[in-house]
Amino acid sequence: MKKRVIALMLTAVMALSLAACGGGATTTREDTAASSGTAAGGSSNKVKVDPYAGDEVKIAYIAHDIGTPNNQGWKEGIERECASWSNIKVDSYGAEESAETQVQIMTDCINQGYNAIILQCSDGTALAPSVKQAEEAGIPVITVNLDCSSDTIHSALVMAVDYDAGRMAADKMAEQMGGSGKIAIIQGVPGLERTDNLEKGFRDTIANYSGIEIVDAQSASFQKDTAMTVMNSFLQSYPDLKGVFAINDAMAEGAALAAQSANKKGQIVIWGADGEKDALAMIESGDMAGTIYTNSWDEGSTAAKIALLMIGSEYDYTCLTATPKVIMEPIVVTKENVGTIAEEDRW
Template identity: 30%
Template sequence: MNISRRLLVSACALALSGFVPGFAMAAGTIAIITPSHDNPFFKAEADGAAAKAKALGYETMVLVHNDDANKQNELFDSAIAAGVKAIILDNAGADASVAAVKKAKDKGIPSFLIDREITASGVAVSQIVSNNYQGAQLGGEEFVKLMGEKGNYAELVGKESDTNAGIRSQGYHDVIDQYSSMKMVARQTANWSQTEAYTVMESILQAHPDIKGVISGNDTMAMGAYAALEAAGRKDVIVVGFDGSNDVRDSILKGGIKATVLQPAYQQAQLAVEQADKFIKTGATGVEEKQLMDCILVNKDNASKLETFALKP
């Protein structure tokens, strides 16, 4: 056999073994499943996770469940069928997501949850969430301060199926309810939606024209509420959000929405991928399943440093 023939045979053998000289082989695929990217918070999660996964040598499968547990279940089936190494998940319901995560676990595929917890332990490998209660207390304290410790206000609440909605609301009220001159005249869900928040805010304004403030469970609803207030000529109403989005940052800098609470979505997603990588390689993460990341108050003093759910130095 001549030299060129031997080289060709060797190259074919290497290719069949999964190694081709000059090419880096992917470490496998990591699935990233989140709610809709129409919400910049969830897009930041997906972008952060995908960037870290690619940096660590993985292919990515980026999927969206739109807060539909049935759709999420189908996406898990797709990820399992594709033989992914791990799943990064911002789930579609604390109760409704347990079965899907367990199904993946039973197939040998570990899940790493971000942003939202599920109502079971020992099913996911990691549950990395923002300290929503601590963050809500920061937001509540700022809201009380901005309101001068008095006045009628409304609260916009997120999806009832989302654990975070209740935790944030509780954190707000554990602060605000200490002030007897602060009176909540309306409390309605807008399902984390800017469009719904606009409509809800219009109705609240009609019923309570003397309203002085709005505290919101997330920035998307805060943006919808502020747009409705602005359309009604009520720029005097104090609005505080939660998430730390670029949209609310811009509003704060223009003197619109007054404050938000930053939860580090991008960093959180990257941490989940790092833990997935360690688990894939060693069978353990070295940390507890449930992990909390503290939130940061963002107002006119530091809003200029906010970029894509992170504060620049």
């Protein structure tokens, strides 16, 4: 049911952004099929194949760090979406957290002639040329959460809400802290639009609460173990720290563990974002105060749906005036409502 709603939403988004194609876009399917699948938008590199009609299709999924729960969630979502069709093949690649490696893998995938690439950018600026190159070669690129720099138009961006998620977390945190106290932020890898926006939304909203002060912000590169070190130093520098907002759940978990070993369990309001399984369990046990949950499986399968849609369509990026965004619905999770997230939706 939920998936169908997303698919509808998606189609609407696509339709809106494709409207930019103007008259050409109204050509009927039969017409374009006859003209051997050249795009109505003008590009001739894209070869139209129909994955739903049995044409051989292969999709590449390239992650920043394939080992993380988020990436595994997307990977599983993509694979589930494609599992029903034996003609659709999905290959997953991990870039070992390096933009250089990811660029090499992108070039490789373009050479290998994948029909679509689903990409989580290690670095938006560094990956932009590769994304452009892929689109020019007729390979639709769908970015997941971590987009390439915004002026590089590509097939789609599937993302969890960022700015507003930061705002939601801030409001709920302020409520839990009783409207006063010191907060520290644990940042991810700087320079990524999603994490920067999360932080921005958080900061903008906290600014409304005069009693709350953001005393520090340090990066822990999305890593649980690094976050423990960062949290320890926060605890040393600010003995009266009352809240911590980590840009992702892994870091929030690390912070919670550090608070636990400093015998401060439950005294510090620790928030994360993503909503992975472990974090939800930590919210249940009271180690963490809350998170912004997004269903990664849905997110992955949505990305796969768009990929298949773009593969089977006569349009390509030249029809777009901006990268279409599909935004996943966020849920604010605290101890009160964590039970409402069913076991089968925990990734």
